[in-house]
Amino acid sequence: xxxxxxxxxxxxxxDILNGLNLKINPGEVHAIMGPNGxxxxxxxxxxxxxxxxxxxxxLKYKGENLKDIPVEQRAQKGIFLxxxxxxxxxxxxxxxxxxxxxxxxxxAKGEKEIxxxxxxxxxxxxxxxxxxxxxxxxRQLNVGFSGxxxxxxxxxxxxxxxxxxxxxxxTDSGLDIxxxxxxxxxxxxxxxKDKSFLVITHYQRLLDYIxxxxxxxxxxxxxxKSGSRELALELEKKGYKKIN
Amino acid sequence: xxxxxxxxxxxxxKINLINQExxxxxxxxxxxxxxxxxxxxxxxxxxxSDLREIFSKNFKKIDINDAYPEENNFRLIQExxxxxxxxxxxxxxxxxxxxxxxxxxxxxGYKEENFLREKSNNPxxxxxxxxxxxxxxxxxxxxxxxxxxxxxxxxxxxxxxxxILNNKNKIIVNKNSELHTIEYxxxxxxxxxxxxxxxxxxxxxxxxxxxxxxxxxRSEGYFHxxxxxxxxxxxxxxxxxxxxxxxxNKQDIQIDLEGKNSDCEIKSALFLNKEDHQEIKTIVNHLxxxxxxxxxIKSVLDSNAKGVYQGKIFVKDIAQKTNAxxxxxxxxxxxNSEFDSKPELExxxxxxxxxxxxxxxxxxxxxxxxxxxxxxxKKEATQLLINGFLKEIIxxxxxxxxxxxxxxxxxxxxxxx
Numbered sequence: 001x002x003x004x005x006x007x008x009x010x011x012x013x014x015d016i017l018n019g020l021n022l023k024i025n026p027g028e029v030h031a032i033m034g035p036n037g038x039x040x041x042x043x044x045x046x047x048x049x050x051x052x053x054x055x056x057x058x059l060k061y062k063g064e065n066l067k068d069i070p071v072e073q074r075a076q077k078g079i080f081l082x083x084x085x086x087x088x089x090x091x092x093x094x095x096x097x098x099x100x101x102x103x104x105x106x107x108a109k110g111e112k113e114i115x116x117x118x119x120x121x122x123x124x125x126x127x128x129x130x131x132x133x134x135x136x137x138x139r140q141l142n143v144g145f146s147g148x149x150x151x152x153x154x155x156x157x158x159x160x161x162x163x164x165x166x167x168x169x170x171t172d173s174g175l176d177i178x179x180x181x182x183x184x185x186x187x188x189x190x191x192x193k194d195k196s197f198l199v200i201t202h203y204q205r206l207l208d209y210i211x212x213x214x215x216x217x218x219x220x221x222x223x224x225k226s227g228s229r230e231l232a233l234e235l236e237k238k239g240y241k242k243i244n
Numbered sequence: 245x246x247x248x249x250x251x252x253x254x255x256x257x258k259i260n261l262i263n264q265e266x267x268x269x270x271x272x273x274x275x276x277x278x279x280x281x282x283x284x285x286x287x288x289x290x291x292x293s294d295l296r297e298i299f300s301k302n303f304k305k306i307d308i309n310d311a312y313p314e315e316n317n318f319r320l321i322q323e324x325x326x327x328x329x330x331x332x333x334x335x336x337x338x339x340x341x342x343x344x345x346x347x348x349x350x351x352x353g354y355k356e357e358n359f360l361r362e363k364s365n366n367p368x369x370x371x372x373x374x375x376x377x378x379x380x381x382x383x384x385x386x387x388x389x390x391x392x393x394x395x396x397x398x399x400x401x402x403x404x405x406x407x408i409l410n411n412k413n414k415i416i417v418n419k420n421s422e423l424h425t426i427e428y429x430x431x432x433x434x435x436x437x438x439x440x441x442x443x444x445x446x447x448x449x450x451x452x453x454x455x456x457x458x459x460x461x462r463s464e465g466y467f468h469x470x471x472x473x474x475x476x477x478x479x480x481x482x483x484x485x486x487x488x489x490x491x492x493n494k495q496d497i498q499i500d501l502e503g504k505n506s507d508c509e510i511k512s513a514l515f516l517n518k519e520d521h522q523e524i525k526t527i528v529n530h531l532x533x534x535x536x537x538x539x540x541i542k543s544v545l546d547s548n549a550k551g552v553y554q555g556k557i558f559v560k561d562i563a564q565k566t567n568a569x570x571x572x573x574x575x576x577x578x579x580n581s582e583f584d585s586k587p588e589l590e591x592x593x594x595x596x597x598x599x600x601x602x603x604x605x606x607x608x609x610x611x612x613x614x615x616x617x618x619x620x621x622k623k624e625a626t627q628l629l630i631n632g633f634l635k636e637i638i639x640x641x642x643x644x645x646x647x648x649x650x651x652x653x654x655x656x657x658x659x660x661x
Contacts, residue, residue, distance in 0.1 A: 048617045075619040087614040091632025091639075097618075100628070104619040140632070157618065 001026050001165055001196040002047075007057035009039075009046055009221075016042045018221035019057070024165070027193040031207055032200045033232060034218030035240045040200045041084060043218075044169040047198075048081040049074050061165065075101075076108035078164035082154040082171050089141040094153070097141050098123060102160055126159040130186050148179040155186040166190075167198045172206040184209030204236040249299060250278045251375070255308055259377045262356065269361045274374035280367040289366070289496075292552040292584040293523045295468075298492055302436055302466070308375060309333055309407035315432065321395060324645040326426070328395045333404065334378040334411035334439070341394075348388035348421075354379040358414050359444065366496075368468050372410045372442045379411040379441075386418035386448070393646065398429045400465060405435035413443045417451040417479075424454045426646070429487070431463035436491070441469040447479040449503065456641065457495075459487035460653040462518075466492040477503025477532075484641065485512035485524065486650055488657055494523040501528065501535040501563075508537045513637035515630070515657045516549035516581075523552035530563040530596075539570040542637055544630050544658075545581035554586045557600070561592040568596070574604035575633055577626065631658050 002024040009017040016039045024030050034040050046053055049071035059066035061079065069077065089097070103113040114122070127134055130152050142150050151171055158166055168187070172180055187197065187210050199210055207215070207229065215231040216223045219240065225231065256262075256270045285294040299306075312335045320328065329339040329351060336353040358381055364370055384390070400409075417423050447453050467490055475481050487493055499508045508528055516522055528537040543551040553572045574583040585602040607629050615625035634654060641647040 048613075050613055071613065071616040072619050072621050075617050081617050083614065083617075087608075087611050089611055089615070089629065089632060091635040092628055097615075097628070100624075101615075101618040101620065104621075104624070108619065161618070 001028075001062065002198070003058070003060040005058040005060075007043075007046070007055070007059065009042055009053045009055050011042070011053050016221050017046075020218075020221065020223055022216065022223065024196045024198060026164075026196055027191075028214065029191065029197040029199065029210065029212045030214045030216065031212035031232065032198065032216050032218050032223075033202070033204075033235055035202075038218045039221040040218055041169055044081055044084075044167050044200055047079065047167055072104070073108070075161070075163075076105050079167070080158050080161055080163035080165070081167045082151075082158060082169060084169040084171075084173060086142050086150040086154055088143045088145075090143050092141045094137045094139060094141045095120075095123065098137075098157065098160055101157070105161055122160060123156075126156055129159070129189070130156055131182050132156060147174040148176065151175060151183060152179065152186075155183050159186065159190060164194065165196050165198070167200065169200050170202065171199075172201055172203065180206065181209060204232045207232045249282060249306065251371075255375065258308070258310070259375070266356055270374045273370040276365075277367050277371045277374060280370075283367055289525065289554070292550075292554070292586075293492075293494055293521065295492075295494075298466075298521065302491070303406055303438075306406050306408050306438060309404060309409045309437070311401070311403070312337070312378075313401060315399065315401065318397070318399060318430075321428070321649070323649045324393070324643075326393045326395045327390070328397060329380060329382075330397045330399065331380065332399050333401055334398075334409050334441070336378075336380040343392040344390060345388065348385045350381070350383040350385070352381045354412060355381055359412060366470070368440055369442060369470055372412065372440050372470070375408075376410040376412040376442065378409070379413045381414045383416045384418055384421045384423050387420045388418075389422040390424055393643075394423065394425045396425055396427045398427060400429070400431050400433050400437065400439070400463075402432045402434060404433040404437035407437045409437065409439045411439070411441045413441065414445075415443070415453070416446045417448065417453045419448045420450045422452040425456070427455060427457045429457075429459040431459070431461055431465050433464055436464045436466065438466045439468070441467075443469060443471045445471065445473040445481065447473070447475050447481055447506075449476050449478055451476070451479040452482075453480070454482040456484040456646070456650065457487055458650060458653060459490060459493070460657060462489040463491070465490050468494045468496070470496045471498065473497070473499040473508070475499060475501050475503065475506040475508060478505045479503065480507040480509075482509040483511070484637070485510070486514070486638075486654060488515050488517070488520060488522065490520060490522065492521045494525065497524070497526045499526070499528045499537070501530050501537065502532060504532050504534050506532075506535050508535075510539045510541075511637050511640060512541045512543075513634040513654065514541075514543040514551060515546075515634060515654065516543065516551050517546045517657070518549065519547070520549040522550075523554070525552075525554040527556045527558060528568065530557070530559040530566040530568060532560075533562065533564045533566070535563065535566055537568045540637065541572045542634055543572075543574045543583060544577065544634060545574065545583055546577040548578070548580045550581070551583045552585070553583075553602075554588075555600070556588040556590065557598055559589075559591040559593050559596055559598065563593050564595045566593060566596040566598065568598040570600040572602045573633075575630065576604060576606055577630070627658055631655060634658070
């Protein structure tokens with residue numbers, strides 16, 4: 001699904017990623033853990049296609065060179081990033097935005113556009129699963145949403161757009177335990193043999209709920225250790241410093 | 245014929261039904277205009293819109309319009325029930341107040357005697373004083389609230405090549421009455437023309453007047469409008485401006501809050517594109533205590549468009565407990581677009597709440613990126629953001645059908661580029 005080979009990235013002449021390697025197969029859930037400033041969010045940004053980074057190395061998504069694929073086409077081809085800080089978009093109705101987004105992706109896949117009725121049914125169903133109050137969906141996108149509502153809204157978008165590769169960038173930050181469980185349930189119920197997840201987090205806690213197949217430790221822009229879920233528990237006990 | 249944009253005194257003789265006193269007043273105004281000419285950026289009120297330069301670039305000559313043919317393909321708005329008046333090139337052609345009590349409404353064409361013979365040192369007002377011969381007068385009698393909106397169709401003919409049209413309109417809303425209008429400009433002219441309007445609005449005690457100004461299609465029109473509003477106690481004036489697609493448009497609005505507890509709102513959402521040049525200039529005069537004014541101007545500028553907002557709040561020494569607010573926000577889409585803003589406060593009272601702000605910037609790159617990660621192209625994401633930016637103003641229109649109507653007009657502009 002995703003293959004990263006010797007990825008180096010810098011921004012404003014500051015090196016952030018220093019030769020990162022990672023391979024994610026279909027159906028796998030990978031977690032990347034690391035301290036502040038280790039390059040976690042940079043990795044998420046680069047995968048989403050955010051510009052401003054100087055990049056070397058190989059990035060392959062379903063065999064295609066990811067660097068050649070513009071941002072919107074990455075989404076259309078099935079890459080989804082749940083933002084650490086979802087942006088507030090004033091004046092844009094959440095439901096209208098979701099429908100526009102879904103139809104753009106369906107069109108790109110050669111599918112028929114969804115009509116309003118079918119769309120509302122779909123949203124209602126998915127929102128209910130995530131315990132999202134339907135009222136917020138007729139409000140402006142993320143404007144005045146609580147931290148939890150914003151994060152849930154990201155997962156709702158994930159559910160509706162039905163991507164192949166999901167990157168969760170610190171989706172657990174700022175969430176209370178109930179919201180965390182709801183979001184984890186939302187992710188777990190989407191797991192399938194042809195969907196892959198990259199879960200980026202500071203804390204082990206999220207991994208109690210979203211159980212990863214692999215855990216990687218990111219430090220100074222490199223993966224310094226990989227292992228099974230137990231590695232996350234070890235990290236929690238010892239802290240990042242001792243892992244070196 | 246106007247040579248070098250100087251106007252022959254003979255033009256005044258062509259205006260019907262004027263007495264000697266009126267003629268002298270017109271001559272005086274015309275001589276003033278001929279001496280001053282079209283205003284230039286050297287004048288403070290015109291520092292961002294050099295009309296003389298714009299004129300000399302775009303017009304070789306300019307003649308006074310004398311044709312008012314009715315067009316066959318005029319269609320009423322279907323989306324909502326409304327009363328209407330139809331103006332063609334500024335002349336009142338007909339009116340229909342089928343939803344109202346006709347005894348409570350007076351509508352007539354231009355009447356000389358309805359306007360005071362005031363002196364002005366604004367050359368365009370003088371030009372209007374000298375040559376105005378068309379327009380309408382609307383009076384709403386006391387204790388009457390309009391059932392439905394009144395649409396003022398302001399239609400301009402196809403063949404207005406290098407013509408100038410001077411109109412004077414007057415709207416009076418008497419005590420305890422309410423009027424809601426939509427001034428809907430339909431521009432058929434494929435050639436350049438200049439429309440110079442003077443409008444006088446008087447709201448008596450406890451009256452409400454709300455106007456939505458819509459100008460949506462692209463046209464070769466050059467517009468200037470001076471509006472003077474006189475607002476008596478407990479009355480409310482509210483104006484929404486959604487005009488774009490014009491080569492030049494300046495709305496010069498002066499509102500005098502003359503009675504206690506009077507209230508004035510000016511809101512605008514503008515999408516300017518191509519070579520559009522649009523200015524909103526306001527002066528809100530707080531002349532008595534306890535009055536409120538609110539102004540919010542949002543502009544989006546693309547291509548080589550230029551937008552200007554000059555807003556002044558004046559608070560007289562006796563106007564205590566004034567509450568005045570003014571905000572201008574501009575989004576510049578293209579590097580070649582320009583927005584100039586000059587907010588001004590002149591306050592002589594000490595117990596007042598006055599605030600103003602002005603921002604201009606580019607579309608937020610992070611927001612564009614966020615939307616693009618959901619499959620939207622850069623253009624689609626930008627359009628969605630522009631539309632959202634301007635929609636904030638439209639969302640304040642209370643009637644859903646009218647809101648939808650204005651939204652559609654705006655979307656047509658935003659998504660058309």
